[in-house]
Amino acid sequence: MVPPLAVDIDGTLSRADRSIDSRVLDVLREWDAPVVVATGKALPYPVALCGFIGVPERVVAENGGVSYDRDRDRLHFHGDREAAQDVVDEYVARGHSLGWGDVDLVNRWRETEVAVSRDQPLAPLREIAEKHGLHVVDTGFAYHVKSPGMHKGRALESLVADLDYAMGDFVAVGDSANDVELLEAVGTGYAVANADDDAKAAADHVVAGAYADGFLDAVDAALAE
Ligand SMILES: O=C(O)COP(=O)(O)O
Ligand SMILES: [Mg+2]
Numbered sequence: 001m002v003p004p005l006a007v008d009i010d011g012t013l014s015r016a017d018r019s020i021d022s023r024v025l026d027v028l029r030e031w032d033a034p035v036v037v038a039t040g041k042a043l044p045y046p047v048a049l050c051g052f053i054g055v056p057e058r059v060v061a062e063n064g065g066v067s068y069d070r071d072r073d074r075l076h077f078h079g080d081r082e083a084a085q086d087v088v089d090e091y092v093a094r095g096h097s098l099g100w101g102d103v104d105l106v107n108r109w110r111e112t113e114v115a116v117s118r119d120q121p122l123a124p125l126r127e128i129a130e131k132h133g134l135h136v137v138d139t140g141f142a143y144h145v146k147s148p149g150m151h152k153g154r155a156l157e158s159l160v161a162d163l164d165y166a167m168g169d170f171v172a173v174g175d176s177a178n179d180v181e182l183l184e185a186v187g188t189g190y191a192v193a194n195a196d197d198d199a200k201a202a203a204d205h206v207v208a209g210a211y212a213d214g215f216l217d218a219v220d221a222a223l224a225e
Contacts, residue, residue, distance in 0.1 A: 001033075002031065002032040003171045003225075004033045004163070004165050005172070006035075006037075006060075006152075006156055006173075007036070007038065007173050008172075008173060009039040010040070010139065010140070010141045011141070011194060012192055012212075014212070018141065021211065021212030021215075023216065024212050024215055025053050029055055031055070033165075034165065035050075037049055037050055037058070038060035038174075040061075041061060042107075042108075042111075045061070046060075058071070060155040062111065062112045063178045065111065067155040067158045067159050069162060076155070078154060078158070079150040081110065083133075083147060084134060087128050087132050088114045096120055096121060096124060096125070098114070098117060099120040100117055112146070113145055116144075122143060125143060133147075134146060137178045139178045151178070152174075152179060152182035154181065156182060156185060167187070168186070169187055171186060171187065171219075171222040172188075172189050173214075173215050174191060174199055175191065175192050175214075176198070177196055179195075183199060183203045183204075190204070190205050192209065192218070193208060193213075194211055194214065205221065
């Protein structure tokens with residue numbers, strides 16, 4: 001039986017430069033069970049990716065802040081942007097910047113957290129977030145200011161509640177700290193070879209391949225189980 005699949009985007013379906021490796025598109029399109037795209041990106045990105053791939057729009061966005069299932073007509077929010085905004089407002093007041101330029105499309109459609117460029121200093125961001133009771137997760141592509149209880153694992157649960165599957169039926173593939181709870185929550189978690197130490201520790205298996213090679217290794221292994 002083909003297991004339902006939850007998959008991260010950046011670092012897992014993408015190359016290091018965030019471009020999607022085209023080999024993954026048909027694998028996802030032909031996957032014979034539900035696919036959930038689970039990402040730190042804002043909602044429009046995974047929704048568009050599902051549309052372009054040709055799979056039902058069933059996504060976790062913003063590191064678990066938002067979940068959406070088009071077939072079930074369900075949109076859930078699991079986080080609070082205002083709390084994260086207070087943190088970055090204080091960060092900017094201290095003379096730092098979010099690092100995305102004046103036209104910030106990274107945060108424009110973001111509803112439950114705020115992302116800061118990794119070329120900005122992390123230590124003061126963490127310090128301010130902690131003071132506000134929030135967390136900063138480093139995805140390897142951005143720093144995300146979010147509430148500690150908001151993660152991809154919890155958001156996947158909100159989608160799975162409407163499917164004829166259990167969390168333990170799912171296979172997940174990811175590469176970074178924002179995938180930890182997802183990798184732990186599913187039946188079998190795979191980390192790609194480029195994954196950070198947190199994701200590798202949370203996964204049941206670390207595959208040999210990096211980036212999309214690793215995703216393809218993981219789905220081969222999942223189908224062989
Ligand atoms: O947007 C990010 O920072 C990371 O995105 P990802 O969860 O798809 O890897
Ligand atoms: Mg990733």
